[in-house]
Amino acid sequence: MHAEIIGIGTEILLGQIVDTNSAYLARGLADLGIEVYYHTIVGDNANRLTQALDLAATRSDLIVMSGGLGPTADDLTKQTVAKFLHTDLIADPLTMTKLDQYYQQSQIEPLPNNQQMAMYLDHSTKLLNDVGYAVGSFYQQTDGPDVLVLPGPPKEMSWMFDHYAIPALKAAYHRDEFLISRVLRFTEIGESELVTKIDDLIANQTNPTVAPYIKPNEVTLRLTAKAANEVIANQLLDALESQIQQRVGAYFYGYGDDNSLPNEVVQKLIKRDISITAAESLTAGLFQSTLATIPGVSAIFPGGFVTYANEAKEQLLAIPTNVIETNGVVSEATAIWMAEQARKQMNTDIAVSFTGAAGPDPLEGQPAGTVWIGLAVKDQPTIAQLFHLPGNRNTVRERSVLRAFNLIRQHIL
Amino acid sequence: MHAEIIGIGTEILLGQIVDTNSAYLARGLADLGIEVYYHTIVGDNANRLTQALDLAATRSDLIVMSGGLGPTADDLTKQTVAKFLHTDLIADPLTMTKLDQYYQQSQIEPLPNNQQMAMYLDHSTKLLNDVGYAVGSFYQQTDGPDVLVLPGPPKEMSWMFDHYAIPALKAAYHRDEFLISRVLRFTEIGESELVTKIDDLIANQTNPTVAPYIKPNEVTLRLTAKAANEVIANQLLDALESQIQQRVGAYFYGYGDDNSLPNEVVQKLIKRDISITAAESLTAGLFQSTLATIPGVSAIFPGGFVTYANEAKEQLLAIPTNVIETNGVVSEATAIWMAEQARKQMNTDIAVSFTGAAGPDPLEGQPAGTVWIGLAVKDQPTIAQLFHLPGNRNTVRERSVLRAFNLIRQHIL
Structure with missing residues (x-):
């Protein structure tokens, strides 16, 4: 069973609004086992919408439309689909009552086109709109594609799709897989x-x-x-x-869909009560800030150091001046000292350190992307690993942070 | 002149990614006076892409495509367009060199398909990719629609469109307004x-x-x-x-299009040689990491403090225990102490501090979103401002950072 999605709206066509409906519908249809082969966007234009419907009829079993069900003169979707299907539009009495109540309450003069919102395709399954007014339709044919008509505002579309369209599609296509x-x-x-x-x-x-x-x-x-x-x-x-x-x-x-490497690592550190700190040079707080994105991290993360300049490394971490002088700042020795001193000062179970050249320029002759990451673990020898990371300044910084999370995953968890 | 936009990508078709490229392109084309009548999305599928191209050729003067220029076997756009246009693909030597350098820098084994990224349509205007690798094309025809081929990742697409495609379109269509x-x-x-x-x-x-x-x-x-x-x-x-x-x-x-509040503030601090540090609680390094996104910041930013736990505030910033005990951690007094002590320890011209409840839970009875930001300036009285920021944990943290940059802009610049 192949479907295609047609979004209707001049604002989308002109790029004033990003179309999020098509993605939402595609995911929902995939969950029903319905394959989507095309998305099309057309403006509020009856001719081009008719062309899109004619084309869809040649290649799809189901056409899913959203948009153009409102009360203004540009909203042409229902009339155009009715013509395409050679059927009529009829009014839903419940929605007519809702509209009357709305105008009484708000004391606004009703627009002549307003009852258009209560109309749906004759001989279709009517889809009610609990979060707005425009009624939708699910129209089945034996000699052509079925047509699902949904409103354009994302809240109304997703509500109607989830609550009314999905049950109608399941009933129609007997999906019990x-x-x-x-x-x-x-x-x-x-x-x-x-x-x-x-x-x-x-x-x-x-x-x-x-x-x-x-x-x-x-x-x-x-x-x-x-x-x-x-x-x-x-x-x-x-x-x-x-x-x-x-x-x-x-x-x-x-x-999992809503997971990430930092989340996975932090959840495990929290679970196993392993406390952590960091001393960051090129990443300048990005690792610690990433730790703090995860609720509950305060149980294992007291804080740490941003040591961007060499003087800050020496002052805040009490690293002897000759360490950096002798080995260079982008070096295994500096990374090890940074991690060890940070761990000792914050009295945590582990500490990571970052020193490297983020770019765009080389640092002390080391090309951009050269990064040493240190890992100090209580009662264990401190290690440091060298990475050559591709990308621009901020990509190198982001990748360094992920490499550190992966180092923790491999060595601790 | 009528254009249509074709987006290529199975992730978009299946709804795993929302298509933002089509809206961006539609706005850019409108700025050039080019009307867009259709957007279409197809998967990484040569047959269906060819059908979309055949259809577009019957109704549009310009076809604008994005996506499917990557190195994997699913990336079929260039080959399919070349066939559709009866032309060949040729390699851009500059991009070949860039790819070689990338593999040398990252020490990864190059894949057989990688050189595909350097290919573009023969007899077209080659569009270089300054922020990625995949090369684009602008192909003009006398007896059919012109075709613009752009990469899928939004950053690469928008860069190439703005810097290379727009000049090519302007030149082609003699828009001398x-x-x-x-x-x-x-x-x-x-x-x-x-x-x-x-x-x-x-x-x-x-x-x-x-x-x-x-x-x-x-x-x-x-x-x-x-x-x-x-x-x-x-x-x-x-x-x-x-x-x-x-x-x-x-x-x-x-x-400017490529500007941001942090960039604007940091550029001015560098220009005026005003050095800065920070002491961060809820933001946990995000402010300092944002400083470090901007090249050249090392001239004015030595480093600073991530003081997530109260003990870290007392230990690293030498804040007397009774300050937090008496005033609470989310307080004007704590924010002022944090900023002043950070500035003194790093001996900078200014310092900012952050203390607040990021959420999801309240902190010491203060609801999520309550944030104090301190600003210490050499030889001036330290101030702190209270914010009530909406949003979830990470939105509150991001907004706090922007509020701090705005405080600096208003008080210092």
């Missing part, structure tokens, strides 16, 4: 490298499907299985996941 | 409040036009004037700007 998704999250591996390592799994996918997504500084894989029940769907996911983990498990750090 | 835009940036005022104050200017706009845009935590106004030459266009802009400044000048902080 289970569709379950699982998101795997990876760090320190690029999309192309990850995809290359599992390219046969992607090429041969049928059920479950595998889809890679690039997020800022990480890659996720979304596995989706379709089955008669939840247990079988999960078994299918388990089997595919174990193949993936065998190949790229070294880069895997966690599950 | 001068179209000049000026962007005014405002802070601490909401879009609806700003729009209400200038609603007559927006309603009566013809030349120059005025378009408000909401950005994270700020609002910008884009004024665009059309005239026979640059001098007249600038005069039109000056006249409109002065009307706007009379009404909302109190919230204005700077000009």
Whole structure:
């Protein structure tokens, strides 16, 4: 079953509003197992909307429309669809009453077009609007695509879709299969490298499907299985996941759509009551600020140091002057001293340190992207690791922070 | 001249990413006087992209595409467009060198498909990518629509469009009217409040036009004037700007598309050689990290303190225990002590401090969003200001940082 989404609105066409409805609808339809092949945006223009409908009828089983159901003269969607389907518009009496009450209460003179909002397609399933006035429709055909008509304002559209359209679609298409998704999250591996390592799994996918997504500084894989029940769907996911983990498990750090490497690490530190501090040079507080994005971190994070200049490293962390003089500021020795001194001063279980060249210019002859990250752990030898990070100044700083979280994950958790 | 926009990407089609590129492009094309009639989204699928191109060729003079220029096997845009146009792809040597350097710097093994990013359409105007790798194209035809090919990541797309595509489009279509835009940036005022104050200017706009845009935590106004030459266009802009400044000048902080309040403030601090430090509680390094996003800040920023726990405030800033005990941690007195002690310890010209309840929970009975920001200035009395900031934990933290930059702007600059 193939669907396409048509958004109607001149503001969207001109770029005055970003279209968020199509993404919302695409996700909702995917959850019902309905594949979406196209999104189209047209203005409030009957001719071009009719052209889009004619085209959609040649290639889709379901047309999902949003926008243009309002009371103004530009709102032409219902009339245009009725003509396209050779059907009439009829008024919903409940909505007519709601509109009357609204005008009585607000003492505004009703506009002549207002009752247009109460109209829906004859012979369709009427979709009520609990958070606005414009009524929607779900119209089924035997000799052409089914048509779903939804309002444009995102709150009204999503409410009507979730509460009325989804039940109507489920009833119409008898979907009692289970569709379950699982998101795997990876760090320190690029999309192309990850995809290359599992390219046969992607090429041969049928059920479950595998889809890679690039997020800022990480890659996720979304596995989706379709089955008669939840247990079988999960078994299918388990089997595919174990193949993936065998190949790229070294880069895997966690599950879920709303997760991140910092979140995963901080949650584990909190759970295991491991306290942490940091001494930051090039990152200048970005690591500690990232810790603080996660509620509850105060249980394990007292604070720390931003030591941007060499003098600040010596003054705040009591690092002997000759350490930086002898080894350079971008060095293993400096990173180790920074981490150790920070841990001692804050009396925490662990401490991380950052020293490097964020760019755009080299620092002490070290090219931009050269970063040492130190990790001090109570009663253990302090280590420091060298990274060569690509990207501009702020990308290097952001990547340094993620590398530190990954170092903690690998060495502590 | 009619254009249509085609976005390519399975993530957009499935709704995992909201398409912001089409809106950006539609606004940019409108500024050039090019009317857009359709936006279409297709997945990374050569057949359906070809169908979309065939259809566009029947109804548009210009096809503007974004997405699918990356290095993975799904990225099919260039190959598909080349076939559609019956032309070849050729490699840009500069980008090949950039890719080689990237792999050397990051010490990653290059992938076989990577050079795909350096390819562009033969016989086209090559559009370079200064903020990424994938090269774009502007291909002109005499017997069919012109085609503009841009990358998908919004940062790369907008950079390439603004810096390379717009000049190419202007040259191609001999638009010798001068179209000049000026962007005014405002802070601490909401879009609806700003729009209400200038609603007559927006309603009566013809030349120059005025378009408000909401950005994270700020609002910008884009004024665009059309005239026979640059001098007249600038005069039109000056006249409109002065009307706007009379009404909302109190919230204005700077000009330009690539500007921000932190950038504006840091540039002025550097210019005037005013050194700065900070002591951060709820923001936990976010203010200092924001300072460090701007190259050259090392001249005025030695480092500072992240004092998340009360003990850290007392230990690192030498604040007497009874200050926090008596006044509470979220208090004017604590903010003033933090700023003063930070300034003294780092011996800078100014220091800011942050103490407050980021949420989700209240802190010492103060509701989430209650934030005191202190500002210590050498040889002047230290002040602290109370803010009640809306939003969730991280929005409160981000807004606190911007309020501090605005305090510096108002009191120092």
